Amino acid sequence: MTGRWVRGRTAAGAVLAVLALVAGCGAVPGNAPKIGGTSVSPARPAGVVELTAPPSAAVVAAPPCDATASLRPSGPLPAAGQVPAGSTMARILAKGRLTVGVDQNTYLMGFRNPFSGELEGFDVDMAREVARALFGDPSRITFTVLTSDQRIPALEKREVDLVVRTMTMNCERWQKVAFSSVYYQAGQRVLVPSTSDATGIESLGGRKVCATKGSSSLVNVANAPSRPIAVAVQDWTDCLVMLQQGQVDAISTDNTILAGFAAQDPYTKVVGPQFTAEPYGMAFPKQDEDFVRFVNALLERLRADGTWASIHGRWLGEPPAPPAAVYRD
Ligand code: GLU
Numbered sequence: 001m002t003g004r005w006v007r008g009r010t011a012a013g014a015v016l017a018v019l020a021l022v023a024g025c026g027a028v029p030g031n032a033p034k035i036g037g038t039s040v041s042p043a044r045p046a047g048v049v050e051l052t053a054p055p056s057a058a059v060v061a062a063p064p065c066d067a068t069a070s071l072r073p074s075g076p077l078p079a080a081g082q083v084p085a086g087s088t089m090a091r092i093l094a095k096g097r098l099t100v101g102v103d104q105n106t107y108l109m110g111f112r113n114p115f116s117g118e119l120e121g122f123d124v125d126m127a128r129e130v131a132r133a134l135f136g137d138p139s140r141i142t143f144t145v146l147t148s149d150q151r152i153p154a155l156e157k158r159e160v161d162l163v164v165r166t167m168t169m170n171c172e173r174w175q176k177v178a179f180s181s182v183y184y185q186a187g188q189r190v191l192v193p194s195t196s197d198a199t200g201i202e203s204l205g206g207r208k209v210c211a212t213k214g215s216s217s218l219v220n221v222a223n224a225p226s227r228p229i230a231v232a233v234q235d236w237t238d239c240l241v242m243l244q245q246g247q248v249d250a251i252s253t254d255n256t257i258l259a260g261f262a263a264q265d266p267y268t269k270v271v272g273p274q275f276t277a278e279p280y281g282m283a284f285p286k287q288d289e290d291f292v293r294f295v296n297a298l299l300e301r302l303r304a305d306g307t308w309a310s311i312h313g314r315w316l317g318e319p320p321a322p323p324a325a326v327y328r329d
Contacts, residue, residue: 097142100164109315129311
């Protein structure tokens, strides 16, 4: 994030320099530049799109399924390093590190600590538990930063071994990837400036509501009966910047992500009830069923031994009971 910020400042500096030159050239009699009174419209983050129709995920309906049901563990979790020969886990052990797709933009879930430069958050800690189970060492991990939209392609191309990134389990995604059992139960809500009169998604008809491309949040906004104007961006922080600059009226996504925004910006508030269920699963390349079962055995242990509760407590406050595992076989 720091790198982007520095680049942004450099680019802004270059633009100002060019404007100064242009202004200088234009300063001839009869064509003097106007001074004062001109306002500059706020910069738009790269790749912003206002949707005129719901994104394709909303219209290509997947066959119905039990989206929260995963694959049963094949037995108790083996000791670190003791995995079956020829398994996905053995392949990961052989390469020496676990590669995990995470977010770096979502405070509390997956974000870059600006002081240490390290990735942190609930999802990052959950990913480290998978590395610990495999290697006996939570630091044997390489993080790949992904936007919402990059999660499934990264798994399909096997650029990562798994994705732990506020990812909702749904039937459409099950067609392309496999999921662990539910490791967090989120739900979609709305965030607005603290001065806003909006009371929830139902009051945002005809108003601009931001969400990221490739997220289930965007589909849910585009399909909301109140007919908001869905504004699609690359990163969740793009939504926060656009809200702060008055370019959108609201952000709508999971309560986890909105809690991070509310903590970062005291001039915002979360309004209205949860209007969807967003069960999070760790996502895997579709063929890696052995690894899904391994991680599900790990999740059983993390729920039972208090690790899940302590990770929840560190990032998201007082832990409720962990979500129960449901299996399809
Ligand atoms: N849980 C939603 C999803 O999986 C929104 C979170 C996100 O995109 O980061 O699409």
